[in-house]
Amino acid sequence: MNTESDDTAWAAAPTTAGLTPRFADELIRPFVVATILVITLVELSARPPVRFAGLIWALTAVVTVAGVASFFPWRRLRDWAQFALASVFAIAGALLFALAPTTAAVGFVFVASATAGEKLASRKAVFAIVGAATVITMVATRVAGSLLHVPGEPVWWLSLAVGLPLYVGVARRERSYALTAAEFAAQQNRRAAASEAREAALEERGRIAREIHDVLGHSLSGIALQLDMADALLAGGRAAEAGEAVRRARALAISGIGETRRAIHALREDTMPLPETLSRLADSSNARCAVEGEPGEVPVEVAQAVIRTAQEAITNAHRHAPGAEVNLVLRYEERLIRLTVTDTGAPAGHRNESGSGMGLVGMRERASLLDGTLHAGPLEPPARGWAVRLELPR
Known part of the structure; x- marks a missing residue:
């Protein structure tokens, strides 16, 4: 049949x-x-x-x-x-x-x-x-x-x-299928949860990798460059200049240690509100911080990008314009979050132009990964100083 x-x-x-x-x-x-x-x-x-x-x-x-x-x-x-x-x-x-x-x-x-x-x-x-x-x-x-x-x-x-027992058999069959479907749904939920956990772990690894790259990559490459220069100067009999290169390498190492500590602190601040984190960062760096708009929740990766940009901008301001006043403004908008870091500029003839520019490159790459933008440059005359502006989607 x-x-x-x-x-x-x-x-x-x-x-x-x-x-x-x-x-x-x-x-x-x-x-x-x-x-x-x-x-x-x-x-x-x-x-x-x-x-x-x-x-x-x-x-x-x-x-x-x-x-x-x-x-x-x-x-x-x-x-x-x-x-x-x-x-x-x-x-x-x-x-x-x-x-x-x-x-x-x-x-x-x-x-x-x-x-x-x-x-x-x-x-x-x-x-x-x-x-x-x-x-x-x-x-x-x-x-x-x-x-x-x-x-x-x-x-x-x-x-x-x-x-009559036909209906008993049908009921048992339907119950068996319902239990099977429930088991299947439970398995799918467990697999989805495991997949989400793996994805979250991979995202966290990527975030930590970017922190290590941004913080240590620049410092270590600079140290290696200075040590190579010192070695070449020593080979050429220019001991005084080699010593200066070694001292620059040491300064880079100390700066890298400080940056690493700040990055570790930022990684541990995921549960702390972003405005409070920036306020602490500003207080520890002799800068001012203001928050505009209605603060709200932002993704962890966005908060980390804001924190790292603020750290790099403050560090650059103190390095290139010693003694300048540094201001941070964090603005919440409906779909965007904006960070502006400005300094009042160094006294005439005192601005330090040294630096590889790798910090700005790292900040731009971080913003680009989150579909955001970063602009850095001097303020428009007659204002004096430098500004870093970051825009990220919320």
């Missing part, structure tokens, strides 16, 4: 049907089948059938095999094989109902009905089997009692109830 796509939507198995079923559910059918079988064998052995003994024993063997087969999943069987196995179980149980009405064998047809409802995915196949089993049970019972004179004819309405 064909049991194709016109019925599969009725009870189509989820893609995760291979998940382990509930242990308690798997014990119900084996217990019922084993109980009926044991009682039937005891009754048939104690009171051997007077008529059709061979047929009754053969049918008992058939329902035993079909009942044991129902203990296992049928998902690997083809549709026609499932239909055939359920049909044999139901028909053999219906005939036993009629031929051995005084034994527990009458229960096999009811188990077969429930098994068809639970195992088969096709609605047409299920109702065809259960309907046929009901008709065969009624006809065979009437024939066995009226024509073959088999003793112990059951009450007439019992054969009409053969199809």
Whole structure:
């Protein structure tokens, strides 16, 4: 019989049907089948059938095999094989109902009905089997009692109830699929949480890597350059200039240590509000800080970019314009966050123009990674000094 796509939507198995079923559910059918079988064998052995003994024993063997087969999943069987196995179980149980009405064998047809409802995915196949089993049970019972004179004819309405366990089987099937779907959803949620955790860890690693690059990369490269220069000067007999290069390397190392400490402090300030972090940074650097707009939550990477830009801008101001007044302004807008760092400039002839410019490059790269912009340059006349302006999306 064909049991194709016109019925599969009725009870189509989820893609995760291979998940382990509930242990308690798997014990119900084996217990019922084993109980009926044991009682039937005891009754048939104690009171051997007077008529059709061979047929009754053969049918008992058939329902035993079909009942044991129902203990296992049928998902690997083809549709026609499932239909055939359920049909044999139901028909053999219906005939036993009629031929051995005084034994527990009458229960096999009811188990077969429930098994068809639970195992088969096709609605047409299920109702065809259960309907046929009901008709065969009624006809065979009437024939066995009226024509073959088999003793112990059951009450007439019992054969009409053969199809009722079908709904028990369907309910168990739907419950199994619901549990399977719930397990699958739980697995997907766990995988999504693990994936999010891995992504967060990778983002954090990237953020720390940028901090190390920004803080240590510039200092170490400068130190290496100065030491190489000192080595070359010593080889050329210019000891005084080599000593100066070594002292510059030492100054870079001290500056790098300070920058590293500030970066570590910033990394540990993720839970502290950004305005408070900048205020502390300004206080420790003899600068002023002002906040405009309504402060709100910003992503961690945006806050870190603001903090690192402020650190670099303050450091540059103190390095290139010693004694200048430094001001920080943090402004919150609807979709942007802006940081402006300005200095009042060094006295005439005192501005230090040394530096590689790597700090500005690092700040621009950090802003670009977050779809922001960074501008740095002198203030427009008649104002004197330097300004660094950072804009980042919130």
